[in-house]
Amino acid sequence: DAGITQSPRHKVTETGTPVTLRCHQTENHRYMYWYRQDPGHGLRLIHYSYGVKDTDKGEVSDGYSVSRSKTEDFLLTLESATSSQTSVYFCAISELKYEQYFGPGTRLTVT
Amino acid sequence: EDKVVQSPLSLVVHEGDTVTLNCSYEVTNFRSLLWYKQEKKAPTFLFMLTSSGIEKKSGRLSSILDKKELFSILNITATQTGDSAIYLCAVERVGWGQGNLIFGKGTKLSVKP
Incomplete structure (x- = not known):
């Protein structure tokens, strides 16, 4: 497996609380991504990063923010969690023109 | 709007059968198409096709x-129970302004003994 870890792996939180998910890589890949996976929708890109402090929005970015202060870490923050953000979140890494490798996922439940 | 459509959505076969999974796409600025296998965890890379x-x-x-x-x-070919998984197709687009991979919804393959 590519050196990608996600934390926490499982989290239950209440509506309205802030939540931060962490993705950590040891591969020194330039590009990092956050996806969510929901039944009937497949994997959808939330945000991505193409370098330290360089990020951009994906397809479903509303309600999410990201930060990348170091090459190895990419944080996803839900400013005020809602039930619609209950999902499985995957981090991925890649180098340009090469395939993306996925982390183990974080299952988030917002009650 | 760019999209990737996979068919069938689910498929049940018996060990030893041969299966064909389909992926069609309508995408501007196509760069490559990727296949992933997803069991009860993260998608794992299978192939990248560009030509x-x-x-x-x-x-x-x-x-x-x-x-x-x-x-x-x-x-x-010659399917095994270990092939049971969701198979994901994704298309990579050129240009960072558009993001990167668009995924289909996947084909769930079940291989019965």
Whole structure:
């Protein structure tokens, strides 16, 4: 497996609380991504990063923010969690023109 | 709007059968098409296809891309129960302003003993 870890792996939180998910890589890949996976929708890109402090929005970015202060870490923050953000979140890494490798996922439940 | 459509959505076969999974796409600025296998965890990479007509093979799995007709197929021969998974197709677009991969919804393959 590519050196990608996600934390926490499982989290239950209440509506309205802030939540931060962490993705950590040891591969020194330039590009990092956050996806969510929901039944009937497949994997959808939330945000991505193409370098330290360089990020951009994906397809479903509303309600999410990201930060990348170091090459190895990419944080996803839900400013005020809602039930619609209950999902499985995957981090991925890649180098340009090469395939993306996925982390183990974080299952988030917002009650 | 760019989209990737996989068919069938689910499939049940018996061990030893051969299966063909389909992926069609309508995407601007196509760069490549990727196949992933997802069991009860993270998707794992299978193939990346960039050129039409060139088959990629890995053991019992093979895949080919048709850039004229805008589709790809993933073949699995002599299926085994360990092939049971969701198979994801994704298309990579050129240009960071558009993001990167668009995924289809996947084909759930169940292989019965």
